[in-house]
Amino acid sequence: MHPTIQLLAIGLLVGLAIGIAIHLVISRTTKARIRAQGYSAGSQARQPVIDELQHSVNEQALEITRLKGQRQNLASNHRIALDSITQDADARVKLFAQRCLSDHELLWVRRAIKQLEKAAEVHKFLGNTQRERDTNATREQLQALVSRLEQQEAAPTAPARNVRSVIVFGPKACGKTRNAARIAKALGLSKIVDDLQADPRPVELHDTLYLTNEDMSARTGGKAVMTYDEAMQHVAKQEAAA
Secondary structure (H helix, E strand, C coil), X not given: CCHHHHHHHHHHHHHHHHHHHHHHHHHHHHHHXXXXXXXXXXXXXXXXXXXXXXXXXXXXXXXXXHHHHHHHHHHHHHHHHHHHHHHHHXXXXXXXXXXXXXXXXXXXXXXXXXXXXXXXXXXXXXXXXXXXXXXXXXXXXXXXHHHHHHXXXXXXXXXXXXXXXXXXXXXCCCCCCCCHHHHHHHHCCCEEECXXXXXXXXXXXXXXXXXXXXXXXXXXXXXXXXXXXXXXXXXXXXHHHC
16 A cells, blocks of 8 residues: 555544544543533532421430420439438337337237248249348237337336327418427426327327328317417427527
């Protein structure tokens, strides 16, 4: 083949290759630009959704913070109420420890001790070790109470004090039980009976402080009657003079 024709053929092939290469570069550049524009448009379209989700997350975080605050307040109020109930229960237990049980009440306590003994045996048979220990502990406490009361009954009784009994009445939770010992001391009384009912069992005419929520002025029965405020005035005078 003539050299000129060869050069022309080679030139055409080189030009074709260069054209194809330029076309590929332009095509890739165009696709990349279109892809970038698509990403940008998609990002802009998603932005309102992202903002809404972020706003929802922030609101939920604020709600969680508010609920935590409420829970802490409720827990604090619960602790305060529990402390108050515990103090009142302790005061009532102390009052109960100061009084003697009747023969009928002692009989029921002894029956309860026997039932607890049987319950402990059942728990032991079933393998409930913790419940067996708890049941035995309760039974031992009741048995100790009965033994103490029996010793008190067997001990020589002191001469009866000729101090007139007093009924102190006031609204519920005014402080009668909490201050019962102070009131009894101020009035010179040694025995305390809490929560006297409108139709109580036989009551002592001497040396006993009765606490009640009801106004029993109409049924003194040989006992003085005063309000809780009047009783606390006696307490203030007695403690000021001491």
